[in-house]
Amino acid sequence: MKKSTVLLGVTVWSVSLLTAYYIGSRANEASNPSTTTPIAQANRENTQQQSFQTVALTEPEEANKLEAFFDGEALSLEEMLREIPTLSAEESRQLLTQALAMPKSDPKRARLINELLSQIAETEPMAALELATQIDSLRDYESARVSILEVWGRNDPAAAIAWAATALENEPSRSRASQLTAIYRGYALTxxxxxxxxxxxxDENARLKNRLLGEVLEAQIENGGLEAAKLAVDLVSDPDMKDRLRRDLVSEWAEFDPSAAAEYVVSLGDEASADLKNALIREWAESSPxxxxxxxxxxxADDPAIARxxxxxxxEWTRYDLxxxxxxxxxxxASxxxxxxxxxxxxxxxxxDPASAMTWAESIDDDRRRTWMMERVAATWKEQDTESFSEYLDSSExxxxxxTTLENAENRGGPGGGGGRGPGGGGRGR
Known part of the structure; x- marks a missing residue:
């Protein structure tokens, strides 16, 4: 066969192949327009990506919003937070990049970052901790780590505690305590x-151990495990630790049922310390002084708890009714x-009522405290009513x-104002 004939055959075959490919491509384009060209393909992928990614907006007033977060719609912060638990880890990572790029002045930024990292931590806690290192604010970074560790403690406490044993060994004591507390708070939820x-x-110092135990009790009570929490505390053998845990227990209990918490305190008899009673009163007074x-x-009458x-x-009571x-x-x-x-x-x-307040100040037993308090009342009184303050000085002994001390008193912040009416008949007699 001649060489020219072979070349001609190859040329015809190549042209036929290209023609068939072109016709086939056009037919495929007609049935699937989204795959027409590489540019069209990129546009289609970008459109899909926008179903869960943040779009950079051009209008200045919209610059701080995460728009097109879902299905191209602009959502409020609360709506975004409700949707985050439905995201995959990959979607959360992509949105995290956008959240980290938000202006630091945006109040939504820190919360979005926290929630997205928590979502990643559901399946990849170590990866979430690594991603958190991109946060440049030390306060926000610490907050994010705490959120991640709480999730990890809830899902896999054994792994989280094992990690903490080495990873937190050289952390500053406050940072280490807050992160361990987060792990145990998550653990207590399950x-x-x-x-x-x-x-x-x-094997921790008593202060940190009590903090962790208190955190567990709080989580347990909040989730309806009061009786189990009470039993666990009563079984603690160390008397000092038991008393501290009882204070935590009573404080949480008194938030929703102070009367029942008070009955429990009474049932302890001599085991109920003054600190325990004060913990009960402090919480109870917030709702009903x-x-x-x-x-x-x-x-x-001689119970040491009464004074404190x-x-x-x-x-609490002076906030509502003096x-x-x-x-x-x-x-x-009086004592x-x-x-x-x-x-x-x-x-x-x-x-x-500075006149009545001065009578109360005069009744303070300790000399130093009495003088200090009278000065503070005097500073407020002469600002409010110079004439009546002068009359008080003239009639006093x-x-x-x-x-001279009271006349020269200066208001350094002044006594706190209270609500309600004045005390009427004045202070206590001595």
Missing amino acids: NPEAAFQQALTM AEAAAWLDSLD ASASIIE AASAEWLNSLE PELDRAVITYTFSAAAE LTEEQR
Whole structure:
């Protein structure tokens, strides 16, 4: 066969092949327009990617919003946060890149980063911890690690605790404590009994161990495990640790049922320490200071808890009713131990009725505290009503030195203002 004939045949074959490919491509394009050209293919992939990625917006007022987060729609922060748990780890990573690129001044940035890292931590906690290193704010970085570790502690506590044993060994004590606490908080959400026992066996200092145990108790009670938490605490053999844990238990319990918590404290008899009673009162007073005061009145008059707990009651009660709180405080037996409650009341009363507040200040037993409190009341009083303050000085039995001290008193922040009416009849008698 001649060489020219062979070349001609190859040429015809090549042209036929190219023609067939072109016709086939056009037919495929007609049935699937999205695959027409490489540019069209890229546009199609970009459109798909926008179903879960952030789109950079051109309008300045929209620059800080994550738009086209889902299906091309602009969502509010709360809507975004609700959708994040539905994302895959890969989608979360891509959105995390966008969130990290947001302006640091955007208040939504830190929360979005936290939630996205928590979502990644559901399946890849170590990867989430590594990604968190991209956060340049130390405060936000610490917050993100805590969020990640809580997720890890909930899903795989054994692995998280094993990691912490080496990874946190050289961390500063405060940072280490907060991260361990996060792990145990997550652990307690799925198995509080095991978390409690694990924390008991930890070779840690007493302060950190108590913090971890308290965190477990709080999570357990919040999730309806009050009886189990109470039993676990009662079985602790170390008396000091048991008392501290009982304080944690009672504080959490009193948030939703202070009366039942009070019955538990009473049932302990002599085992109920003054600190335990004060923990109960401090929490109870936030919701009902009058009821807390009535319970405190039921204790023996010489109970050491009364002096400290009364200050907690007064601190809360004066926010709502100065007159009622003054009447109750005046019913208590005067003592040096009650100075703290009197000072607390005086701070609140000074802004409402400085004349009566001064009477209370004069009743403080400790000389140094009495002088200090009278100065603070005087500073507020002369700002409010110079004439009546001068009348007080003229009618008082103060020494010349004391008078000069009060006249020169300056308001360094001043006594705190309280709500409600003034105490009417003035302070307690001495």
